[in-house]
Amino acid sequence: MNLLLIYIVVIGGIFIFMTSRGNRKRQAQAAQMQTALVVGAEVRTIGGMVGEVVEVTDEHVLLETTPGVRLKFIKSAVAGVLPPAEPEAGEHEVENQTEAGTEPEDGRPENSVSSSRVEAALSRHSGDD
Template sequence: MDILTLLPFIVLIGAMFLMTRSAKRKQQQAAQMRDQMQPGTGVRTIGGLYATVKEVNHDTVLLEAAPGVHLVFAKNAIGAVLDDEEYNRIVHGDGDDDLKADGPVVPDDASSLTTDSDAADAAGTGSSDDDAKIDLGKKAESDEAEPKDGKADGDAK
């Protein structure tokens, strides 16, 4: 065989070797990162949950997502081990003084509403003059009495 016919195969095998080598290196780095977890370390799971490591076992990790909320995750579910500064910045907002707004903080409940109508509007139970029936494209029951073959009662032949 000629070397020119083997050249594409050699290039393909070389590319596959390089790709598997870099993937293996990434897997080793991830395993090393997971092995460095210690209780008290802040982590981010692959699902985006930020938590503090409470206990590290062989295949699992006990995480505290909030005070008193403990979750058991597989070690493979840990996406990143964060340093203390980054964890506190993300979770507690420490160090974001330049990003915080000086305006009033909007509560996530209706406790700041002043009147009963405001509370009713927030709950979606209040009625106003603007409430109108919305046509959802559904037919009334009298319209559905039409036969399925598309012919009306007077169309029979």
């Protein structure tokens, strides 16, 4: 009976130690991430919003999601700092084609919409009046 009690106490102690160790690691990572919040860094919030840090205070972070749109978040709402984006090789080739005035492989400009699709959309909306 005494041996069973000792096992329970030892296993309980190990469990408490492991959970508190994990919590300390998470707290250290969160503190490190919050110190990485500097003006100009691109961050992602826990809700999935991505923006550039414009201002940092003790409790809040001001993010600019699109030009002219600024949102205020609590520091703990920031999930992570995103690494700077580097263009991939394929994206670089498309940029060079656009700058040189060439068209993509299918012969249509990138943002063009086929005329049949436009006509179909117009005919659907003209009957709504």
